[in-house]
Amino acid sequence: MSGQTTTALAPAVWALARREFVRFIRQPQRVIGSLGQPLLFWVFLGAGFTPSFNPPGMEGMTYLEYFYPGVLMMMILFASIFSTITVIEDRDQGFLQGVLVAPVPRMAIVLGKVFGGASIALFQAFILLIAAPFLDTPLPLASLPLLVAAMVLTAVGYTALGFSIAWSMRSTAGFHAIMMVFLMPLWLLSGALFPVAGAPMWLQVVMAINPVAHAMTLLRGPFYATPAELLATPAYLTGLAVVVVWVALGLWVSAVRVGAREKGAAAA
């Protein structure tokens, strides 16, 4: 064996991420569930709200169209977060302890799960993306890479966030509770469901500090503007900065948590 003491980062990340994806594909219920739910939300809410949806400055836009990027976001949120629940299952079933005692960089354990989860989320989101050309949005072809980049960043951000929360949790039921009171509101107040403009002042403040709202800006922008226009918009650039910081922070906190070993207390 070579002199180095830890395995290189990339192969370990790849091995762990691949495992996530293989497990996902082998559970068809998971595929159907996380694909079906946002799709049903979109069709039902979109059809139901379109007659009453008439916010200032968005005349002529159907709710089906307004809600589409929001559904993309929701799908990425659900798929990413659900895939981090497997952190708890891995611990519970014993798999995780085997990984922890392997000589891999702790960051590889984080990135393996995060990239695996993000790829699952993106796999589903890309399927939904097939519906995009049938909407009435301009979606300049040149903006497509920016849309994809926004999706990737968001997926990694969510999985990193989910990972850092799930790491110390011992039950999946507890994780679901956190998800309902913390993660769901992040999405609800992101502008996915309703535009920020018409909301009460306090809600606008909350939405301004919500990183998911900034991710929403990144996700919605490419449907209506060219890359040149977007990169000249301060809101878009702010959004980009916030999301990048969110991703970096999520990964860093996760790696710190994985690296922390349970310590013996001071002698009594």
Add this chain to the structure above:
Amino acid sequence: MIIIRNLTHVYAGTRRQKARTALHDLTLEIPERSFCILSGPNGSGKSTLFRILCGLATPTGGSVTVGGHDLFAEPAAVRRLMGVVFQSPAVDKQLSIIENLRLHAELHGLRGAAFQERADEALAWTDIKDRLGDRVDTLSGGLARQVELAKCLLTRPRVLLLDEPTTGLDPASRRAFLGALHRLQRERAMTVLMTSHVFSEAEDADSVAIMQDGRLLAHDTPTALKAQLGQEVVVVRPRTPAVMLEALRRDFDRPVLVHGDELRIEDVPPAEAVVLVEQILTRFRGEVLSIAIKQPDLDDVFVHVTGRTGAASQATGPTPQTTAEDLKPEDQEMRA
């Protein structure tokens, strides 16, 4: 190979639970290429020691070196030397055998031809060679254990740690697994430390360490440990142990040990054992449910070693007894 010095581990107290010490100043040395069994009753600190040794927890105090590397200063170097078999299987049950092996190899930087060669080597002794494509959750408990051990062997560990690896196996699989483990240990010159509370498993080990209440009570070869008990043991199961204990102590000039509802008279020379049984039966026929003469085995050693400490602590007052109850219930499955 494994040197543990003055290891102490305290679990922090909470509002409802006071802090408890799971390991008390434990010192233990396991020489290279030896097979050591670590045993002790539930709550003795075995699992805490195991968690520390595999680097999942850092102790309150003390040091551990494995193969010359400090476990706490260079955890990655120690992880390279070590293979760990956990009590709850550390395999992904939804993946096939070969997928599990490949994943483990990749975490250790083994790929391609090197992996193939190591996999053949690691699987040579197993019964799973023609089921490599099967998912692990379709295997029997015994075969799943083989996957676990084969997985560890891929990296050619110099030190193998096993936490109650035979739990849940039927006697035949248990014997087969241990047989393979002993053979592999010799062939590959590995140092093996295995926790177990089945003492028949320890007969073939190079050494047996017995823990109780976070302290090491004995560490020696099985033969030397059994020699402590002298030649033969007379075991009596009376109807009312308290009454019988008093009677035995009054009528015979021999130390009597209490273990559960059994009374034991140890170190009886072979010539006197039969006489002793006869005398006991003559006097207390109605009181005795069963009586036996035994060659001491490791179970008896365990009773002797742990029972003696129990008696000693009762003699010095009730305080040590309370700490024993406070210890963590050990054999709930260990989690990473």
